[in-house]
Amino acid sequence: MTLADYLPLALMGILAAGFVAVSLVASRLFSPNRPTPEKLAPYECGIIPETEATQRFPVKFYLVAMLFVIFDVEIVFLFAWATRWLELGWYGIAAAGLFTLFVLETLVYVWKRGALDWNVKTSGPLPA
């Protein structure tokens, strides 16, 4: 694929960006600006919002997300091994096994320390 083939895409991008810029500037220039409390509210009709949308989530979401990211990404090494496991032979199996052992032990650790229990209050130090 030559770079010239990307020309329509680039034109499209420029057009889109240009449209956004022109409409923003035009509305700023030509529209009258008379704010009222109703207009400034997030919704002009419907339920009046009581709190900010950016409220605090329980920290457990973070915890689960973190654990997921770690255990999810670690598996990438096994993919590399799996594509060539026959050629790597017993050495490869031992290495992959050792790696899995490390990951498993941390999983057991996390589990036993209660990080996977959803209904436990986790403020303060984890139970030791």
Next chain:
Amino acid sequence: MQIDWLAIAPEIVVAVTILGVLAADLVLPRPLKYWTATLAVVGLTLAVVPLILMAASSVETRSLFEGSYVVDDFALVLKGLFLIAGYLVVLMSVSYIESDRYYQGEYYLLLLSSVLGSLVIASARDLIVLFIGVELTTGPLFMLAGWRKGDIRSNEASLKFFILGVLSTAILLWGMAMLYGVSGEVRFDQIRSALADPSPAAQPLVGLAILFVLVGFAFKVSAVPFHFWAPDTYEGAPTPVTAYLSVSSKAAGFVALFVTVYVALRDRVDIWGPGLWALAALSMTIGNLAALRQSNIVRLLAYSSIAQAGFMLVPFAAASVAGEQLAEGLAATVVYLVIYALMNLGAFAVVIQGARRTGTGDIDGWAGLGRIDPRLGVLAAVFFFSLAGIPPLAGWFAKFVMFRAAIAAGSAAATSLAVIAAINAVIALYYYARVAKVVWFDEAPAGAEPATEPPAASLALTLGIAAVATVVVGVFPAVFAVFGEATRVLLASG
């Protein structure tokens, strides 16, 4: 696949210890958690055994994984240093961490992981292995710096360290990626031969790649002008962690830097030599000038460790701007590094005990400590005078080796660096001596009673080992000269 198991035995022992500590932390009831520390000490001690076996064996260089992982005498000396430093920091931590009452097992787990990372760095002769080593060394330290979770200062230390640490990783990696791009290799020896005559078009890229690698490592070793995270992190982190940061993690960063520039980029010394020169001169001068103004003992040691990093770089930087005697310069730098590690750990052990005695980290609050607790006062004088480079303590030999190598390099730039170092050595004497003066000659505050309670046994052991090493090396530097020669000979062949 043929593997020399003895060569990676230290790493395996430490890794198994890590698994053991994690399991022990899970099963031990809280009053018995201190066994995790015992386990860590045993593991680090066992890991020294294969090092001794390798040092005694006739095989000089063991090369694994097609040359990506090499155990030569250079690696052996530094692995020994990392294990001993790790050992001393674990001992230092025992009583400190126990008083915090939580997460003991995880503390030693993270510390051991960091030690494992530095062991990997000493042997890495490959961009990827080196990267893994560097990350394994610094990653756990982000968490250790924030160990006192309830203390906002510890949190701040951790966050600053983390953001700048990861930023430096990204910069370093960018340099590595460019090196890979221009050379097409990840192994250091192959990079070196590929860079021997690159196409003229690639020349600017090579320069840029080396610049990024230098900046990345300069962050890691907190060399001026990339040092600003260090004093804050050092002050906020728990003191044993600070000791580890200023000794092992700094040493690991230096080793990674030296291996990269010396093995992979040796032919482009014209690019990185002046960079090292500037880092050395700036670190010494700015570190020392800032240390003069400090009233907190930990911040003083933080700036002093920045200045010491500058001194450490002097021989190697002088040799590289002169473009000759690179191996001698590197050997002198490694000798300085080892001696600095021992005396600085001792100084931090004194700080831990002194802060416990006086209840403050303010230098002025330590007035008359020598009379309240004479043994601690003597040790404080020993370590701080050694850091200043006063004979007959180990520090003078480090400075002597440094000046000898810098002058031997011979060029005008090298000599001017030696002159800057000499001026800075005098400035440093002032603030190190000030601590000794406050401890011995200032009046103790009224109502201070002579200490009766001895320090915790583990801390006393740390102080003892560091003090004996500092005095013995200072009186019989020949012990060390042998060490340095070994480094020189083997690096010259490598």
Next chain:
Amino acid sequence: MTVTAGWYMTLAALLFGVGLVGIFLRRNALVMFMCIELMLNAVNLTFVAAGRAIGDLEGQVAVFFVLVVAAAEVVVGLAIIVAVFRQRASASVDELAELKG
């Protein structure tokens, strides 16, 4: 004109630049953190593009390790930010100024 590795590397350099500028301009720890992730991904792109251009697999191997390390760093970073937030209820680095001198 074909799309060569050079173009990918230019794109990676731009991404890296955006991340670097972001770190120095933004003051929210989470956003700074995202900028760093952007830089790391720029590095990944460089490794892959270079490996592809040379016809060598090691670039992709490097990306494996960078990915995993980046994930580990995300976790450490989030944990630290959560710890700070519990003390301060803010993730702005400017408000963290206990340590000075």
